[in-house]
Amino acid sequence: MNKDIRQLMESGNEAVQNQDISQAETMFKAALWEAERSNDPMVIADCLDRLAELYFDSDRFEEAEPLYRRALEARESRLDPNHEQIVQSLNNLSAVYFFQEKFESAEPLCVRLTEIYERVLGPNNPEVATSYNNLALLYAAQQKFGAAEALYKRSLELKLRALGDNHPEVGDILHNLGTLYLSEERYDEAQANLLKALNVLESTLGTEHPDLEGLIISLAQVMEQAGNLDEATKMYERLLNIKEVNLGPTHDEVVEAVKNVAGSYARQSKYAESERFYKRALAIRERSQGRKSLEAAELLSCLGELYHHQNKIPQAEEFFKEALTICEQVLGPKHEQTEHHLKNIAGFYQSYNRHAKAEPYWQKLVGFKEKGFGKESPDAMRARILLADCLTNQEKYSEAEVILKEVVNKGEKTLGPDSVDFGAALHCLAELNRLTQKGEEAEQLYKRAIDVRTRALGPQHIDVAKSLKAYATLLQSMYREAEAEHMLNCARAILDSHKQDAGQLSQSLS
Numbered sequence: 001m002n003k004d005i006r007q008l009m010e011s012g013n014e015a016v017q018n019q020d021i022s023q024a025e026t027m028f029k030a031a032l033w034e035a036e037r038s039n040d041p042m043v044i045a046d047c048l049d050r051l052a053e054l055y056f057d058s059d060r061f062e063e064a065e066p067l068y069r070r071a072l073e074a075r076e077s078r079l080d081p082n083h084e085q086i087v088q089s090l091n092n093l094s095a096v097y098f099f100q101e102k103f104e105s106a107e108p109l110c111v112r113l114t115e116i117y118e119r120v121l122g123p124n125n126p127e128v129a130t131s132y133n134n135l136a137l138l139y140a141a142q143q144k145f146g147a148a149e150a151l152y153k154r155s156l157e158l159k160l161r162a163l164g165d166n167h168p169e170v171g172d173i174l175h176n177l178g179t180l181y182l183s184e185e186r187y188d189e190a191q192a193n194l195l196k197a198l199n200v201l202e203s204t205l206g207t208e209h210p211d212l213e214g215l216i217i218s219l220a221q222v223m224e225q226a227g228n229l230d231e232a233t234k235m236y237e238r239l240l241n242i243k244e245v246n247l248g249p250t251h252d253e254v255v256e257a258v259k260n261v262a263g264s265y266a267r268q269s270k271y272a273e274s275e276r277f278y279k280r281a282l283a284i285r286e287r288s289q290g291r292k293s294l295e296a297a298e299l300l301s302c303l304g305e306l307y308h309h310q311n312k313i314p315q316a317e318e319f320f321k322e323a324l325t326i327c328e329q330v331l332g333p334k335h336e337q338t339e340h341h342l343k344n345i346a347g348f349y350q351s352y353n354r355h356a357k358a359e360p361y362w363q364k365l366v367g368f369k370e371k372g373f374g375k376e377s378p379d380a381m382r383a384r385i386l387l388a389d390c391l392t393n394q395e396k397y398s399e400a401e402v403i404l405k406e407v408v409n410k411g412e413k414t415l416g417p418d419s420v421d422f423g424a425a426l427h428c429l430a431e432l433n434r435l436t437q438k439g440e441e442a443e444q445l446y447k448r449a450i451d452v453r454t455r456a457l458g459p460q461h462i463d464v465a466k467s468l469k470a471y472a473t474l475l476q477s478m479y480r481e482a483e484a485e486h487m488l489n490c491a492r493a494i495l496d497s498h499k500q501d502a503g504q505l506s507q508s509l510s
Contacts, residue, residue, distance in 0.1 A: 005034045005043065009050060009465050016054065024054055042361045042410075045085070049092065056092075061100045068093040080121050087113065094138075103142045110135045129158035130146070133173055140180050152177040168211075170192075170201035175215045175378040182222055193223045216242070220260075224267070233264040250288065255281050255295075262302065278303050294337065297326040301344055308348055320345040334368050346390070355393045362387040378415055381407050384424050392432050401436075404429040408445075423452035427467050434474045446471040465494040 012027030032047040052067035074090035079086055090113045097106035114131040121127055136151035156173045163170060166211050178193035197215055205211055220235035240257040247254055262277035279316035282299040289295060304319035324341040331338055346361035369380040384403050391400035407425045415422040430445035450467045457463055468491040 003036075003039065005031050005038070005047070008034065009047070012050065012054075021054065021058060025051070028054060028122060037197050040079050042085075043072040045071040047090070049089075050352060052096075054094065056096060056099075057425075060101075061096050065093070065096050065100070068096055079470050082116050087116060090116075094134075098138065098141070101141070107142075110138050124158060124161070126158060126162040129155040129162070129173075130169075132158070133176065136180075137176065140176075140183065143183075145180060145184050145405075147179070148180055152180060165205055166200055168201060168204045171204065171215075174200065175218070178215075178222075179218050185225075187222055191219070191226070193226055194219045201368055210242060210246050213239055213242060220264070224264075229264065229268045233261065233268065236260045236264045250284050255284050258284070259299070259302070266306055266309070269309070271306055275303065275308055278306065292326055292329065294327065297323040297330075297337075297341070300326070301341060304344065304348070308351070313352065316348060320348055323353060333364075334372055339365060339368060343386075346386070348388060350393070353393070355390050359387070359390050359394070362390050364385050376410055376414055379423070380413055381425070382421050385421065385428060388432075389428055392428065392435070397432060397436050400432055402474055404432060418452060418455045418458045420453070423449055423456055423463070423467075426452060427463075427470070430467075430474075431470060434470070434477070439474060439478055443471070446474060460494050460497055461495065462498065463495045465491040468494070 008031035010025050012031065015024035015027060021292070028047065028051040032044070032051055035043045037048040038044075047188045048071040052064040055061070055064035055067070068089065072086070072093055075083070075085050075089055090109050094106045094109040094113065096299045097103070097109070110131075114128070114135055117125065117128045117131045132151045134157035136148040136155065139145075139148035139151065141260050141288065141392075145311065152173060156177065158169050159167070159173060162436065173192050178190045178197060181187070181190035181193060194215060198212070198219065201209070201212055201215065216235050216239045220232045220239070223229070223232035223235065236257070238239065240254070240261055243251065243257045245252045254401035258277050258281040262274045265271075265274035274503065278299055282296060285293060285296045285299060300319045301323040302322065304316045305312075307316035307319065310455045320341070324338070326343055327338040342361050342365050346358040346365070349355070349358035349361070362383070366380065367385045369377065369383040373379045384407055388400040388403040388407070389395075390401070396411075404425060408429055411419075411422045411425050415425070426445050426449035430449055431446060433439075433442035446467060450464060450471065453461065453464045453467055468487045472484040472487035472491065475481075475487060
């Protein structure tokens with residue numbers, strides 16, 4: 001590397017230290033230009049790497065990728081396949097693929113890296129264990145759980161042999177293995193490995209180290225799945241404490257941690273505690289961004305949900321409306337976040353049978369979807385199903401029927417014959433026909449709804465039970481008691497299975 005290139009690289013590195021990314025980019029590009037004039041592939045590769053690293057650290061992965069790829073090609077043209085600079089390039093390129101979720105592109109590079117480590121260092125070297133762990137992470141991201149589990153276990157075996165059972169790298173692999181089991185819903189194995197990881201990392205890093213954060217979140221999730229909501233809340237509170245110690249009380253990540261605690265209390269129906277934490281998060285947001293920010297709107301909506309669960313109707317209505325108003329002002333009426341808040345307030349009114357209050361919000365949603373995506377788009381059809389349900393509940397049967405018939409006639413093609421939404425449309429039209437004494441039409445629609453929902457959701461889904469129960473109500477009105485009882489028994493069996501699954505899961509982790 002000549003003097004000019006070296007000076008440009010040093011200037012770029014100095015700019016990075018001063019957080020002047022634009023100046024650093026200019027310097028590294030100039031260094032690359034000079035390197036390309038020199039026609040030295042190794043110097044070019046070094047300059048490509050440094051510019052790509054700048055892009056990578058700035059989350060500009062698409063710009064980093066071709067540079068890392070060129071650096072690898074340059075080194076492959078001159079160096080032995082096992083050379084350490086080849087290894088460096090493979091690591092860089094596989095990482096940028098991973099962060100772009102281009103897992104199929106990353107996989108052969110990670111496999112090649114593992115083979116190099118095995119060949120050069122031997123299969124029992126701790127560095128090989130690190131490569132196994134990285135490849136397992138990639139397999140897990142692709143849901144290749146069996147391959148990932150085998151590699152995590154092999155990596156753990158090698159690290160234990162080399163480092164002992166009380167080392168941070170051992171804790172990290174236990175964490176990864178526990179997270180894998182969590183993804184597979186193997187909750188007892190997940191909890192066992194995550195608790196082992198916590199013990200290792202606490203003893204080696206300390207109880208307030210930020211590297212514990214992901215592990216604590218995983219443990220909270222396992223405990224929630226087990227029904228141990230109180231223990232899950234303690235984990236979320238511990239996470240909050242770590243965030244506050246390391247980041248200060250008003251950091252954005254602290255606000256997210258406060259929201260996690262609030263949500264966990266809400267899931268236990270401990271509404272006073274939940275309200276206290278949501279209001280704390282809102283106060284932090286108001287001080288830093290004002291009450292008209294999107295972040296404040298999200299918290300107002302959470303408080304609305306909290307009051308809704310407590311049947312504090314005026315407070316819930318006030319917060320839902322304020323959240324919607326903020327989103328409409330900041331994002332406009334057609335943004336997906338605005339639509340989310342529209343659904344919230346419409347659903348709130350509908351839950352109290354205030355269907356006339358809900359209707360204009362559903363109408364508004366339909367209008368946005370039709371203008372944004374077209375009248376026959378899946379999004380517009382889904383919105384019209386919600387509107388039709390609201391109209392049916394107000395006994396506006398003729399208006400609802402027009403909407404639902406159109407959705408059913410066109411939805412099989414637009415939504416898909418086995419889609420959840422098409423099943424919902426069939427169910428709603430069946431209900432409408434039952435209420436308007438059109439028994440034969442209702443029966444055929446219930447049968448179709450049950451069939452579609454079974455294919456779309458599986459035979460044990462609660463929505464299948466709802467359609468079975470509604471069909472039983474129709475059969476009872478037609479004095480077909482034996483058939484009605486059969487449908488009710490099928491619905492009860494589905495609902496009972498959900499209760500049993502929850503009980504067994506809680507017992508397996510207790």
